[in-house]
Amino acid sequence: MTSSTTLDHPFFARIWPTIAAHETAQMRESRRQNLAGLTGRVLEVGAGTGTNFELYPDSVTQVVAVEPEQRLAVRARVAAAGATVPIEVTNTTVETFAVAEPFDAVVCSLVLCSVAEPDSVLRQLFSLLHPGGELRYLEHVASGGIRGRLQRFVDVTTLWPRLAGNCHAHRHTENSIRAAGFEVERTRTDQALPAWVPLPVSEFVLGRARRPG
DSSP states (O other): OOOOSSBOOHHHHHHHHHHHHTOOHHHHHHHHHHHTTOOEEEEEEOOTTTTTGGGOOTTEEEEEEEOOBHHHHHHHHHHHHTOSSOEEEEOSOGGGOOOSSOEEEEEEESOTTTSSOHHHHHHHHHHTEEEEEEEEEEEEOOOOHHHHHHHHHHHHTSHHHHHTTTOOSOOOHHHHHHHTTOEEEEEEEEEOSOTTSOOSOOEEEEEEEEOOO
16 A cells, blocks of 8 residues: 555546535435445545535534545535534544544545555445444446446546546456455435446446445
8 A cells, every 4th residue: 555645636636626516406305315324433535525414414423525626625624613513633544544443433535546555445335344344435437338348448548547546447346345255234326426427437336335244
């Protein structure tokens, strides 16, 4: 895993706040469902501008939000100040994040596509959970057919990752979640964009997995 403690994606940091502020109603509802019913201490990985913060239920006692892009972390801290649950924003990568006390849940929203080594990150997230703790995830995943070929092309040429904060379009994220030791309890795949839209990401998986124990 990378030893860098922060990330520098100036172009992505400029465009992401606009994208996040104009999410579709469907994506907003998926975020809400991803957080529904959470309790206790939560680790959020890749908080971005803090889009999730206002959606956390009151049953959450603390959120530790990891956001390695310093420009986005500044915005996330502003969002945290207005949240109804206590939120601490940490400007570090998840790869270098460490904590003494395990969490009750980990939340990943549109982030596992962008980490350098998703398998290693997921094993780390597994270790950061209490036995029985939950992984909640909302992630875009690899498609088949023509769009799948487009995803593989833009990933290999580095065009999409370079523009989109290291986002990789063609990852079989749910396979990696299972391989890390999680038991997937609930999963649903949604088509967020019509088939004709010429963007590489369109299928999103919303799921819940648990660390056995």
